[in-house]
Amino acid sequence: MAVYTDVSDDELKAFVAAYDLGEVLSFQGIAEGVENSNFAVRTSRGSFILTLYEKRVAAADLPFFLTLMEHLAARGVSCPTPLKTRAGETLRSLMGRPAAMVTFLDGLSPRRIAVRHCQQVGAALARLHQAGADFPMVRANALSVAGWGFYLEATRAQADTVKPGLAEALAAEYRALAARWPSDLPTGVIHADLFPDNVFFLGDRLSGLIDFYFACTDALSYDLAVCLNAWCFETDGSLNVTKARALFQGYETVRRLEPAERAALPLLARGSALRFLLTRLYDWLNHPPEAFVKPKDPLEYWAKLRFHQGVADCAEYGLA
Amino acid sequence: MAVYTDVSDDELKAFVAAYDLGEVLSFQGIAEGVENSNFAVRTSRGSFILTLYEKRVAAADLPFFLTLMEHLAARGVSCPTPLKTRAGETLRSLMGRPAAMVTFLDGLSPRRIAVRHCQQVGAALARLHQAGADFPMVRANALSVAGWGFYLEATRAQADTVKPGLAEALAAEYRALAARWPSDLPTGVIHADLFPDNVFFLGDRLSGLIDFYFACTDALSYDLAVCLNAWCFETDGSLNVTKARALFQGYETVRRLEPAERAALPLLARGSALRFLLTRLYDWLNHPPEAFVKPKDPLEYWAKLRFHQGVADCAEYGLA
Numbered sequence: 007m008a009v010y011t012d013v014s015d016d017e018l019k020a021f022v023a024a025y026d027l028g029e030v031l032s033f034q035g036i037a038e039g040v041e042n043s044n045f046a047v048r049t050s051r052g053s054f055i056l057t058l059y060e061k062r063v064a065a066a067d068l069p070f071f072l073t074l075m076e077h078l079a080a081r082g083v084s085c086p087t088p089l090k091t092r093a094g095e096t097l098r099s100l101m102g103r104p105a106a107m108v109t110f111l112d113g114l115s116p117r118r119i120a121v122r123h124c125q126q127v128g129a130a131l132a133r134l135h136q137a138g139a140d141f142p143m144v145r146a147n148a149l150s151v152a153g154w155g156f157y158l159e160a161t162r163a164q165a166d167t168v169k170p171g172l173a174e175a176l177a178a179e180y181r182a183l184a185a186r187w188p189s190d191l192p193t194g195v196i197h198a199d200l201f202p203d204n205v206f207f208l209g210d211r212l213s214g215l216i217d218f219y220f221a222c223t224d225a226l227s228y229d230l231a232v233c234l235n236a237w238c239f240e241t242d243g244s245l246n247v248t249k250a251r252a253l254f255q256g257y258e259t260v261r262r263l264e265p266a267e268r269a270a271l272p273l274l275a276r277g278s279a280l281r282f283l284l285t286r287l288y289d290w291l292n293h294p295p296e297a298f299v300k301p302k303d304p305l306e307y308w309a310k311l312r313f314h315q316g317v318a319d320c321a322e323y324g325l326a
Numbered sequence: 327m328a329v330y331t332d333v334s335d336d337e338l339k340a341f342v343a344a345y346d347l348g349e350v351l352s353f354q355g356i357a358e359g360v361e362n363s364n365f366a367v368r369t370s371r372g373s374f375i376l377t378l379y380e381k382r383v384a385a386a387d388l389p390f391f392l393t394l395m396e397h398l399a400a401r402g403v404s405c406p407t408p409l410k411t412r413a414g415e416t417l418r419s420l421m422g423r424p425a426a427m428v429t430f431l432d433g434l435s436p437r438r439i440a441v442r443h444c445q446q447v448g449a450a451l452a453r454l455h456q457a458g459a460d461f462p463m464v465r466a467n468a469l470s471v472a473g474w475g476f477y478l479e480a481t482r483a484q485a486d487t488v489k490p491g492l493a494e495a496l497a498a499e500y501r502a503l504a505a506r507w508p509s510d511l512p513t514g515v516i517h518a519d520l521f522p523d524n525v526f527f528l529g530d531r532l533s534g535l536i537d538f539y540f541a542c543t544d545a546l547s548y549d550l551a552v553c554l555n556a557w558c559f560e561t562d563g564s565l566n567v568t569k570a571r572a573l574f575q576g577y578e579t580v581r582r583l584e585p586a587e588r589a590a591l592p593l594l595a596r597g598s599a600l601r602f603l604l605t606r607l608y609d610w611l612n613h614p615p616e617a618f619v620k621p622k623d624p625l626e627y628w629a630k631l632r633f634h635q636g637v638a639d640c641a642e643y644g645l646a
Contacts, residue, residue, distance in 0.1 A: 036355065038354060114335040
């Protein structure tokens with residue numbers, strides 16, 4: 007929830023004038039997104055989102071993200087499409103920050119997750135993976151094993167203030183996963199953060215995917231493990247197997263999982279749980295007291311991690 | 327800048343279903359307004375603003391504000407118009423808070439104020455006063471003399487931490503104004519907060535007025551004094567007489583000021599400066615450390631107050 011950078015009417019109009027968008031009719035900061043400043047811009051040609059990239063997004067990664075959205079949109083994935091200026095630019099500068107305009111997507115993020123949502127998210131994720139298959143750029147997953155080491159180190163001293171014994175439990179999990187982390191699964195472009203916040207529905211129909219700023223090149227089935235954690239657990243911490251089955255079934259209507267991917271799922275789900283647990287723990291311990299955004303509870307992911315540690319086989323997720 | 331209350335997709339859809347607005351297409355928290363939670367809602371029938379009234383707005387005042395907007399809009403003032411449900415309600419409840427939907431106005435708030443803005447704001451203010459002439463409801467100005475007494479008391483102990491001697495200077499000004507505050511000027515509905523943030527322009531044309539949540543019944547010329555302070559000073563603290571002249575000239579194209587109103591202007595301008603100085607000082611001293619909104623500098627209004635204390639006659643504002 008944020009607008010970190012103020013943009014005046016004159017600066018906005020000068021920025022928008024470089025596109026073929028007609029007259030600016032309205033301009034509002036959006037209270038969404040914790041990484042960047044986002045504005046809804048309406049012009050006589052339609053509705054658009056202006057994003058100013060704040061310091062947490064590495065400027066060097068922006069061409070990957072913007073080119074990827076263009077690539078996916080061109081292949082039929084409903085996602086924000088970067089606009090080009092008359093000079094052909096997508097990545098620009100405003101208020102001293104990297105900035106881009108993208109198309110506006112209709113839709114609402116679901117709060118109460120139903121089985122039908124999971125089925126459609128699975129299918130949309132598989133279509134994203136297929137559409138990304140010929141994407142030529144590569145970006146390492148900064149929040150995979152190597153990244154976990156950093157967050158483990160950075161949270162070690164204070165982790166036990168959140169839950170006694172947490173620091174050692176995380177270190178043990180990290181060692182276990184690092185020793186067994188697979189490197190031979192099918193890889194490609196993954197979204198890596200496909201939480202309900204980032205998926206729009208109109209009525210019961212999935213209408214779009216947003217926020218590609220964690221996208222990277224990694225195991226496709228890891229993306230599915232992220233979705234399993236993000237979409238298929240109830241608020242009491244238990245897995246809803248019907249939702250998990252719908253997620254996988256939706257995915258496999260588009261792309262069949264290989265046996266190695268199925269076998270790796272419990273491990274990938276642990277890795278995904280550890281990734282979000284560590285970053286949430288870091289934010290929890292380090293958020294400035296004046297921050298408006300309340301950090302998310304890291305222990306939600308501790309419960310998920312514990313669950314996956316007890317899973318021996320993907321059949322426990324409802325995968326036949 | 328704020329969304330204090332979270333509204334889920336399901337709750338929003340149920341709320342919107344009471345109006346004839348078709349399907350909800352998008353829903354975004356707006357990072358604007360420090361008093362309430364505002365959301366931009368797009369449906370198949372158009373764009374609207376949903377406002378949840380947070381604790382700083384007295385629920386008992388909401389019928390005044392909503393009925394006033396309806397009244398003004400019906401008389402041609404371009405301002406948000408409350409929507410009625412099929413059952414005829416405008417003021418409703420959502421997430422345990424009073425809530426209303428209003429029409430969305432196109433336009434951008436100007437940042438760099440030009441003379442042409444001041445002329446149009448003057449004319450729009452006078453049209454608002456005319457359109458409000460037959461408005462039957464009354465609401466006292468809670469931020470006039472009696473209200474200043476509260477803020478004076480509440481800031482007394484700490485005022486000197488902002489500027490040495492400020493507490494006594496404010497108390498003296500309060501005594502001087504309270505002794506001479508006029509009660510016989512033409513009164514009616516005033517906006518009372520018509521800052522540039524609350525005025526939209528499309529190109530060079532004023533397109534709408536928003537934020538009627540300080541509106542009340544008071545001297546019409548006090549509203550003009552608020553605008554003088556809000557629109558006609560340069561960032562170095564000096565009055566731009568050309569802007570002031572344009573503001574008054576715009577106003578008088580619609581409604582002539584009476585001699586008593588002109589004579590009272592320097593006093594009214596001091597009162598308006600004291601009002602914003604006191605509330606800003608209060609917010610400055612009392613904002614919670616975790617607040618996202620940076621309070622506005624109260625001393626901007628100290629400089630304006632000092633200026634008006636030296637004004638003997640409204641001719642110094644460019645008023646012939």
